[in-house]
Every structure is written in C-alpha cells, then in structure tokens.
Amino acid sequence: MGEELTVESRVAPPPLSCPKCDGLLPNELGEVRCTLCHARVRIDHPITRKKWAEEKIGCPDCAKVLVVGVNKRPAHLKCATCSCHFTLLPTVARIEISCPGCDRQLRMKRRPGERQIECPACDTTFKVTF
Numbered sequence: 001m002g003e004e005l006t007v008e009s010r011v012a013p014p015p016l017s018c019p020k021c022d023g024l025l026p027n028e029l030g031e032v033r034c035t036l037c038h039a040r041v042r043i044d045h046p047i048t049r050k051k052w053a054e055e056k057i058g059c060p061d062c063a064k065v066l067v068v069g070v071n072k073r074p075a076h077l078k079c080a081t082c083s084c085h086f087t088l089l090p091t092v093a094r095i096e097i098s099c100p101g102c103d104r105q106l107r108m109k110r111r112p113g114e115r116q117i118e119c120p121a122c123d124t125t126f127k128v129t130f
Contacts, residue, residue, distance in 0.1 A: 004086075004087060005060045005061065005084065005085070005086035005087070006060070006086060006087045006088075006089050007057050007058070007060055007086060007087075007088050007089065008088075008089050008090075008091050008092075009052065009055060009057075009073055009088055009089065009090055009091045010055065010057075010091060011048060011051045011052055011055050011091065012027055012048075012090070012091040012092075012093055013027060013028070013029055013043070013045050013048045014045065014048070015027070015093065015110070016041075016043060018034040018036065018037060018039055018041060019039070019041065020034065020037050020039040021034060021036050021037040021039070023035065023036035023037065023112060023113075023129065023130065024110065024111075024112040024113075024130035025041060025043065025112060026112050027090060027091070027092060027093065027110075028043070028073075028090065029043050029044055029045055029048065029049065029072070030042070030043065030044070031043075034112070035111075035112040035113035036112070036113060036114070036129070049071035049072075050071070052068065052070065052071045052072065052073060052075075053068060053069055053070060053071040054067065054068075055067070055068045056068070057088065059079040059081065059082060059084055059086070060084065060086050061079065061082050061084035061086075062079060062081055062082040062084065064079060064080075064081045064082070066079060066080070068088060070088075073088060073089065073090035074087050074088060074089050074090060075087070075088040076088075092109040092110065092111065093109070093110045094107055094108065094109055094110065095107070095108065095110045097117075097128060099117075099119040099121065099122065099124055099126070100124060100126050101119055101122045101123075101124030101126075102119060102121050102122040102124065104119060104121045104122070106119065106120075110130055111130065112130050113129070113130065114127055114128070114129045115127065115128050115129075115130075
C-alpha cells in the first residue's frame with residue numbers, strides 16, 4: 001500500500017487565545033486543550049464551517065476540482081472521477097518572526113506552545129511562545 005495522499009485546506013479558523021493564560025489555542029474547532037495551561041475550551045465558528053463545506057480543492061491524483069462538502073478538518077474524501085481516497089488536512093498558518101540576533105525574518109508554522117528556534121543565518125537560539 002502506498003503513501004497516504006493529503007491536501008492542505010486553504011481555509012483556517014481565526015487564531016484565538018486561551019481565556020485562562022492568553023496563549024494561542026490549537027487551530028481547530030470543537031473542544032480543544034490549551035497547549036500551555038491545559039485548559040479545555042469549546043470553539044465553534046459557523047463562518048469557518050460554512051467556508052470549509054464550500055471550499056474547492058484539486059484531487060491530488062487527477063487534479064479534478066472538487067467541492068469538499070464537509071464542515072470539519074481533517075476530512076477523509078474520495079474523488080468521484082478517479083476514486084482516489086485522500087485526507088484534507090487543516091491549514092496551519094505561517095507567520096514571520098524577527099531573529100533577536102540579526103533581525104532576519106524567519107517564516108514558520110504558527111503552532112501553540114513554546115518553541116526553541118535556531119536562526120539559520122546567525123545561529124542565535126531563542127524561544128518563541130504562541
């Protein structure tokens with residue numbers, strides 16, 4: 001059996017902060033757990049769910065444009081044209097941060113929690129908390 005085919009959604013829920021610690025919450029809908037303080041938070045965003053259901057994506061096998069029709073991510077889908085099975089993954093927003101050592105702009109995926117970063121330009125190591 002081959003590698004599982006995936007496509008990343010282009011629609012993301014708005015970034016939200018934890019009401020308890022003000023840290024970034026996971027980029028999901030439903031019940032989520034804060035990465036920093038472990039608080040449970042219920043998130044729903046009807047506009048995102050509607051955009052998810054109406055999102056158009058290309059089949060990773062035959063490139064046929066498909067309307068997703070599902071208001072959750074990840075979503076397991078099957079192309080009606082070529083019968084390809086694939087997973088539509090939630091998008092992870094990318095942001096730019098400045099290295100404190102050289103001011104170089106570093107692009108990374110915005111994930112909740114604390115991360116240790118090493119600048120590829122000047123080898124400065126620093127922590128980032130989202």
